[in-house]
Amino acid sequence: MTQTRTRLERGRSALGPALELVHTGRAPTRAVLTAELGVTRATAGAVAAELEALGLIQVDSRPLGAAGAQGRPSHRLSIAPHGPVALAAQVHTDGFRAALVGLGGRLVATAPGSMTVPADPTHVIDAVVEAGAQLLSETGRRCVGAGLAVPSAVAEPEGTALNPLHVAWPAGAPVGELFTRSLVAAGIRGDDREPVPGFVGNDVNLAALAEHRHGAGGGAQHLLCVATGHRGVGGALVLDGRLHTGSAGLALEVGHLTVNPEGSPCHCGSRGCLDTETDPLAFLTAAGREPGPEVSLLRQARDLLRQAYATDPSVRAATEQLIDRLGLGLASLVNILNPDRIILGGLHRELLEADPERLRAVVADRSLWGRSGGVPILPCTLDHNSLVGAAELAWQPVLDDPLAALGVG
CATH class of the missing domain: 1.10.10 (Arc Repressor Mutant, subunit A)
Incomplete structure (x- = not known):
């Protein structure tokens, strides 16, 4: 030897x-x-x-040492620029997106797709896998596995979507099984010619994982992520580099914290939840705008906030209202979880950037630990972080044991 x-x-x-x-x-x-x-x-x-x-x-x-450095350069x-990739897929209320993601969280190729998400999840899962298979064919990349982000709590290890509130799927939809079946049908295989493994997770959980490894959450020991995408609000906690998903994958359903007892009815049966008081639809409604069908609610809310916050009193008032309610929710989470960093995604990132001092003041005023020194509140920094997080699920077996995952040795 x-x-x-x-x-x-x-x-x-x-x-x-x-x-x-x-x-x-x-x-x-x-x-x-x-x-x-x-x-x-x-x-x-x-x-x-x-x-x-x-x-x-x-x-x-041929390493190069820094100017004036002592000793041998490292x-x-x-x-590897042309190394293997993971197939990442995301389903949201307005359709889907497929991507190939390499190590380092780098997007190699993407394929957005728009469709009305049907009550049978099979159709949209098949469509997003087909789009991913096309990307693999076009790029010729090796595939180590596949991950799917969905807008629902996902029970582990079964991979069932328990509460897909903002898509028409039935509760308990077996998305993990459907995803695996679709990958097999599409002929997506690894180097050993066996079907690649498929993994499913909640979209905000996966966004938090991606941000911790490659974005705004880097270095945090107790990272709290709260985000609103196309509809609703989700939360996630990353502890010492690993997602905290609870005993069955259902932890951190933060969207159902009450932040306005007299507020709008929520899908969960309560009223005034973070889910319905601080998402894009809530913002458009508070600003007196009628949502249009042509683009996503998230895009409409972001455009309105960016274009009219400085000039339109109704938009400014709506922004302040959502910031105050978001701050109440974050303060409750700080009291319970004591994170060392909070990151905000989707429309919440835009609210933070519009008036960071107001949001931080609400959290500090309403939380015990906020008063003792403050918890950093930062915007998410990755584009398509749920997709990158879905890829992280597929990369994890390789990170755990490269030789076994790649069928070597």
């Missing part, structure tokens, strides 16, 4: 952690990788070489 192979055997358990460090941008050089893994330089070199041989990363063969590590 060669010396290099012996080092690799000693560091085999470091392959997954090493890949995750490069994947999340925390190990830009082999020197940093060595320090983060706590292994010898030789072992880190063998691990990086093996990941490169698997087609996952790229090691700079090899730079980066994602």
Whole structure:
């Protein structure tokens, strides 16, 4: 056995952690990788070489030291530019989107699709998988797995959509089973010619996971994400790098916190929930605007906020109303969860950017921990973060054990 192979055997358990460090941008050089893994330089070199041989990363063969730096320059590590991808899919109230996502959360190709989401989820799931299969065919990329983001709490491990309130699916729709069946029917296979694994998750959970690994949540130990997309409000919690989904995948249904007891009726049977008081429809209604059918409610609300906030008193009043109600909900979550960072997505990101001081003041005034020093509240930074998060589900087995997931060794 060669010396290099012996080092690799000693560091085999470091392959997954090493890949995750490069994947999340925390190990830009082999020197940093060595320090983060706590292994010898030789072992880190063998691990990086093996990941490169698997087609996952790229090691700079001719490193350059910084001007004036002492000692040997370190090899730079980066994602292999033509490496494998995950098929990511998202279904929302206005249709679907498919994408190919490489390591590092990089979108390789996307294919948006619009359709009225039917009561039978089979049709839209088949459509989004077909779009993904077309992207794979066009790019010729290897596929490691597939992930699907849906606007519903998803029970684990069954993969059933328990409360798809803003699409017409029945409660308990077996989206995991349907997604897997569609992947098989589309002939999407891995290097071993076996069907690729399919994973399903709630769209906001997956957005939070993506933001933690590649966006505004990086470095947070207790990350709270709250977001409103096309309809409704969702929340997610990432603890020490892993999604907290509860005992059955149903944690953080924050949309049903009451923030206005006299407010609008909610699909859940209550009134004045965050879900109905701070989503795009609530904003348009508060601003006295009649929603149009031509574009999504999220797009209409964003455009109105950006274009008229500074000049239209009704839009400013609607913005302040939603900020105050969002702040009440966030304060309750801060009291319960004590996060070290909050990130906001969808229309909530726009509300934060419109008047950050007002939102932060409401949260600080209404929360115990907010008063003791404040919790950073930041906007999400990734485009299509639910898609990137769906890809993270598919990449996770590779990050856990690259050799086993890729059928090597």
